[in-house]
Amino acid sequence: MNLALYSSATGMEGQQLRLNNIANNIANVNSTGYKRSKVEFQDLLYQSQSPKGGDGGGGAIVPTGIEIGNGSRPVSTTKIFTQGQLSQTASHWDVAINGDGFFQITRPDGSTAYTRDGSFKVDSNNQLVNSEGMAIVGFGAVPDAVSNVFIAPTGEVTFETPDGLVNGPTLQLARFNNANGLKSLGSNLFEETTASGTPTLGNPGQDGFGRLEQGYLEMSNVNVVEEMVNLIVAQRAYEINSKAIQTADQMMSTVNQLKR
Amino acid sequence: MQVGFYHSASALNSLEHWQQSVSHNLASSQVAGYKAQVFALSGAASGQLSHTNQAGVQVHGPQAPVAEMRLDPRGGALQATDAPLDLAIDGPGYFAIEAEDGNTHYTRNGQFHLDPDNRVVTHRGEALLAQGNPITLNPSGGPLSVSPSGALSQDGVPLGQLELTQFNNPAGLESIGGAFRAGSVIDPQEEAVETPHIRQGFVEAANTQPIQEMVQLIQLSRAHEANHRVMTAFDERIESTLRSLDPTA
Numbered sequence: 001m002n003l004a005l006y007s008s009a010t011g012m013e014g015q016q017l018r019l020n021n022i023a024n025n026i027a028n029v030n031s032t033g034y035k036r037s038k039v040e041f042q043d044l045l046y047q048s049q050s051p052k053g054g055d056g057g058g059g060a061i062v063p064t065g066i067e068i069g070n071g072s073r074p075v076s077t078t079k080i081f082t083q084g085q086l087s088q089t090a091s092h093w094d095v096a097i098n099g100d101g102f103f104q105i106t107r108p109d110g111s112t113a114y115t116r117d118g119s120f121k122v123d124s125n126n127q128l129v130n131s132e133g134m135a136i137v138g139f140g141a142v143p144d145a146v147s148n149v150f151i152a153p154t155g156e157v158t159f160e161t162p163d164g165l166v167n168g169p170t171l172q173l174a175r176f177n178n179a180n181g182l183k184s185l186g187s188n189l190f191e192e193t194t195a196s197g198t199p200t201l202g203n204p205g206q207d208g209f210g211r212l213e214q215g216y217l218e219m220s221n222v223n224v225v226e227e228m229v230n231l232i233v234a235q236r237a238y239e240i241n242s243k244a245i246q247t248a249d250q251m252m253s254t255v256n257q258l259k260r
Numbered sequence: 261m262q263v264g265f266y267h268s269a270s271a272l273n274s275l276e277h278w279q280q281s282v283s284h285n286l287a288s289s290q291v292a293g294y295k296a297q298v299f300a301l302s303g304a305a306s307g308q309l310s311h312t313n314q315a316g317v318q319v320h321g322p323q324a325p326v327a328e329m330r331l332d333p334r335g336g337a338l339q340a341t342d343a344p345l346d347l348a349i350d351g352p353g354y355f356a357i358e359a360e361d362g363n364t365h366y367t368r369n370g371q372f373h374l375d376p377d378n379r380v381v382t383h384r385g386e387a388l389l390a391q392g393n394p395i396t397l398n399p400s401g402g403p404l405s406v407s408p409s410g411a412l413s414q415d416g417v418p419l420g421q422l423e424l425t426q427f428n429n430p431a432g433l434e435s436i437g438g439a440f441r442a443g444s445v446i447d448p449q450e451e452a453v454e455t456p457h458i459r460q461g462f463v464e465a466a467n468t469q470p471i472q473e474m475v476q477l478i479q480l481s482r483a484h485e486a487n488h489r490v491m492t493a494f495d496e497r498i499e500s501t502l503r504s505l506d507p508t509a
Contacts, residue, residue, distance in 0.1 A: 002479065009475045016471070245475065252482040259489050 003068065004248040010071030011241040014041055017074050018234045025222045033116030033188050034220035035079045036227075044070040081179050084116075084221040086213055092149050093120045093128075096218040099210020101173030101202075104137035105130055105189065112137060114174055114199070116218055117188040122146075132187060139169055153211040155204040173209050174199035265494045268487045274301050275484045281329065282476050285468045293368030294466035295331040296473075331430060336467040338459060344403050345372040345380065348462035353424030353453040357386040357439065358394060366425060367439040371463060380404075384438070390420035406460040424453040 021039045028034040052065035086096045095118035097103070102114035113134070120136065123129045128139045142149075148160040149168075157168035176182065181195030192199060205211045281299040288294045338348050347370035349355070354366035365386065372388055375381045380388045380395040387394035390412060397404055402415030410422035427433060432448030433440040442448050 005475050005478060009471050012471045013469070245478065249478045249482070252478075253485070256482060256485045256489055259493055 007071035008241045008244040014072050015234045015238040022227050029222045031220050033218050036222045037077050037079045040076045041072045042075040082221050084218045086216040087219050090215050094217050096213045096216040097210040101209045105134045113189040115189050151214040268491045271487045275480050278480050282473050289466050289468040292463045296468045298332050300328045334467045336465040338462040342461045346463050348459045348464040350457035352426045356389040365439040365441045390422050410456045410458050424456040425450050426453050
């Protein structure tokens with residue numbers, strides 16, 4: 001009886017975690033460059049009362065045996081790095097990556113973070129920064145009196161100034177062997193970890209890196225319909241696990257009432 | 261001597277203590293920074309009766325064979341409140357606050373307020389300590405800003421550095437209702453947290469897990485019922501024995 005209680009409790013907690021994850025995905029349906037995540041579960045260890053292949057007496061081998069599991073537990077949350085839809089904003093500093101790669105951002109403490117969010121601005125020091133004021137790696141200063149800027153799909157930036165066209169730096173992208181190993185920092189940023197591997201830098205449009213689209217922003221890749229279906233499944237699984245707990249409770253009550 | 265009778269009574273006693281722990285956790289599930297109590301019974305001591313041991317000393321059987329009552333160290337969920345004086349710790353560590361008697365107490369509850377002297381205090385008036393000193397805000401200096409590493413500033417003017425304390429031996433902490441103090445019996449082995457993570461505008465929710473508490477409640481109420489049945493069976497047996505041996509009947 002007790003095993004049923006605890007197994008079902010792990011099931012309910014797993015569904016709760018799944019629900020937390022679904023809620024986070026739905027809350028971020030409008031976050032630029034957001035990648036949805038999913039939770040993966042595994043079953044817990046099994047207790048065997050009669051081992052498979054054990055000695056059945058008289059030289060016979062037990063073919064199937066008895067083993068009871070102990071419930072489930074979450075084992076990983078994976079980010080799904082599929083391309084989000086590109087939404088046109090017509091702002092000349094908004095860039096979206098169409099394909100693989102991350103922009104590189106310098107955080108206030110000096111470390112590098114990576115993001116798919118390309119909504120850039122120019123701050124008062126003529127630095128190209130993201131929405132929170134963090135500078136883009138390797139971009140340098142934007143010249144004064146820039147009236148327009150052109151960003152080619154292969155990353156070359158050209159400024160239009162009163163003196164004519166001025167060539168700017170090239171926007172480089174970073175790519176990882178295991179993008180799922182990146183640590184999410186919030187603020188649409190990711191951090192490199194030992195699981196993700198070191199980044200490979202490159203120009204957009206070459207060696208498998210994605211192309212840049214100026215005037216577009218990449219929307220989140222959350223599929224609201226799929227999240228709703230997962231929500232229904234999680235809720236019903238939660239309910240069914242609670243039914244198992246209630247049944248185990250009633251059976252324990254029956255046992256207690258054997259002796260009147 | 262009905263030994264089994266007293267075993268059941270002792271079990272009922274310890275189950276009641278367990279239930280108190282469960283209901284305390286559920287009642288505190290909305291308290292910011294609350295750490296759930298984890299209860300464990302001692303198998304060796306449960307059901308033990310008063311006896312005289314080999315040294316001739318009368319040993320009283322423990323009425324409540326509690327093996328341990330420790331705190332669940334897991335962090336609670338962070339809730340965004342956007343109040344500038346609400347701080348939440350992301351990870352290990354406790355805030356240091358100054359109690360009325362001048363001693364340093366520790367808490368995870370990061371809901372702070374300003375007292376009439378513009379000091380940052382808890383709801384009971386205990387001052388938050390930054391490196392041992394209370395924090396006084398400049399009333400016209402702008403809003404307080406707390407960086408994730410604990411650096412305090414008002415509009416760019418630095419005010420101090422918050423330090424978090426963690427304990428290697430949490431059993432040495434004594435709970436005094438809403439906060440902890442270093443116990444005098446066991447040394448909690450305090451040390452500073454090297455890389456604190458403090459979030460301004462967030463409150464840490466209690467880490468009570470209602471599913472676990474309800475499952476424990478089912479467990480202990482059924483165990484209580486079973487022990488009660490055993491005691492009733494003893495009672496009926498004694499009664500029928502007395503009745504059958506009654507010479508006047």
